[in-house]
Amino acid sequence: MPLSDHAPHPSHAHHAHHGPAGSYVIGYAASIALTFVSFELVLEGLLPAPLRTAALIALALAQIAVQLVFFLHLSREARPRWHLFIFGLFLAVVIILVGGSWWIMNNLDGRMMPSPDAMSAYMHDQSGL
Amino acid sequence: MTTDTETIEQLSADARVVFGFWAYLLTDLVLFASLFATYAVLEGGTFGGPGPHQLFDVRYAFIETMLLLTSSFVAGLGMIAAHEGAKRRVLAWFAAAFILGAGFLGMETAEFAHLAAIGATPSASAFLSSYFTLLGTHGLHVAIGLVWMGVLLVWALRRPWDHHAERKFMLLSLFWHFLDIIWVLIFTVVYLFGLMS
Numbered sequence: 001m002p003l004s005d006h007a008p009h010p011s012h013a014h015h016a017h018h019g020p021a022g023s024y025v026i027g028y029a030a031s032i033a034l035t036f037v038s039f040e041l042v043l044e045g046l047l048p049a050p051l052r053t054a055a056l057i058a059l060a061l062a063q064i065a066v067q068l069v070f071f072l073h074l075s076r077e078a079r080p081r082w083h084l085f086i087f088g089l090f091l092a093v094v095i096i097l098v099g100g101s102w103w104i105m106n107n108l109d110g111r112m113m114p115s116p117d118a119m120s121a122y123m124h125d126q127s128g129l
Numbered sequence: 130m131t132t133d134t135e136t137i138e139q140l141s142a143d144a145r146v147v148f149g150f151w152a153y154l155l156t157d158l159v160l161f162a163s164l165f166a167t168y169a170v171l172e173g174g175t176f177g178g179p180g181p182h183q184l185f186d187v188r189y190a191f192i193e194t195m196l197l198l199t200s201s202f203v204a205g206l207g208m209i210a211a212h213e214g215a216k217r218r219v220l221a222w223f224a225a226a227f228i229l230g231a232g233f234l235g236m237e238t239a240e241f242a243h244l245a246a247i248g249a250t251p252s253a254s255a256f257l258s259s260y261f262t263l264l265g266t267h268g269l270h271v272a273i274g275l276v277w278m279g280v281l282l283v284w285a286l287r288r289p290w291d292h293h294a295e296r297k298f299m300l301l302s303l304f305w306h307f308l309d310i311i312w313v314l315i316f317t318v319v320y321l322f323g324l325m326s
Contacts, residue, residue: 020212024205031198035316039191042321049325060317064310071205071306083151090155094162101166 027070034063143296150300154307157270161311164263165318172326174255181256181323184249190320193236194312197271200229201309204302211298216290219298220282226305227278230271237268260319267315270308277301 038059041052068074077083114122172181207222241261244250251261281301285294 020209021206024202024209027205028198028202031202032195035191035194035198035313038317038321039187042324043187052325053322056317056321060313063313067201067306067310067313071201071309072303082148086152086155090158093159097159097162098166098169101163102169105170 023070023073027066030066030070031063034059034066038063139292143292143299146296147299147303150303154303157307158311161263161266161314164259164266165314168259168263168318171255171259172323176254176256178254178257179249181260181319181326184244185320185323187320187324189236189240190316193233194316196229196233196236197309197312200226200233201306203229204305208298208302211295214290214295216285216294219290219294220285223278223282223298223301227275227282230275230278230305234268234271234275237264237271241265241268263319264315267308267311270304270311274301274304274308277304 038056041047041055041059046052047055074084074087203222204226207219207226210216210218210222241264244257249257251258278301281297285298288294
């Protein structure tokens with residue numbers, strides 16, 4: 001198994017009791033189910049729009065967690081969990097990068113020069129007329 | 130006793146290589162994160178041209194998803210065979226993963242060609258520039274993965290199975306599962322959010 005080979009003993013012996021194929025079958029079935037639900041939500045237009053966006057994000061995160069656990073075996077790593085540690089570190093970088101870019105660019109967008117119509121409406125408003 | 134010591138040293142050397150490769154994959158994740166951030170910012174910049182809603186076929190993306198997901202699963206089954214030292218089964222599973230991955234890449238290439246044919250090229254708008262950069266980078270990774278897989282299959286065919294072979298296939302399978310995770314984000318952010326916009 002990819003990430004669990006720290007332990008200094010032959011890799012085929014140490015996950016025999018887990019049923020190696022079982023992990024992949026569970027991961028695959030869960031991934032297909034989550035993918036199917038995501039696409040159905042959009043294709044059938046289920047749930048009101050803001051709730052649907054939240055549900056899609058939750059489904060994508062759930063699927064990533066499923067693949068990390070059942071395909072990449074991140075949870076089965078022997079201690080010390082270096083793979084998990086560095087993963088968390090990079091996850092923080094990713095969150096800062098994506099969240100920060102999105103936040104800054106949206107904020108900047110709000111401060112940009114508005115269209116002439118919007119500008120005159122704003123000036124009209126500000127002058128108290 | 131000597132054999133045991135050698136085995137332990139061998140395994141910890143393998144573990145270091147796997148950890149190094151894992152660190153590389155995480156830097157690749159940062160590359161994709163910046164492309165996702167760019168896409169999220171520029172998605173609305175269609176320059177009066179078609180947006181995600183007009184261009185994307187979500188059902189097509191669903192089939193692409195199934196191909197890549199199944200390819201990743203099949204590669205996982207190949208890794209079980211690899212840990213058991215069953216070379217024939219390793220080659221068979223990874224050949225299947227290769228075919229499924231090639232199917233995905235073929236579909237993606239056809240989609241790009243279709244978009245270009247109707248005038249939705251990377252230079253048409255900021256939205257399309259960021260779309261082609263994000264999906265093109267993922268597609269390029271898949272193409273590199275397929276070449277790697279092909280080379281490794283031919284290499285493994287001609288020699289007896291050993292821990293070197295096991296390690297090589299382990300790194301490839303990590304890469305393949307990683308691309309699957311990136312695709313989950315792509316179909317959610319680009320296709321599903323795109324259809325709702």
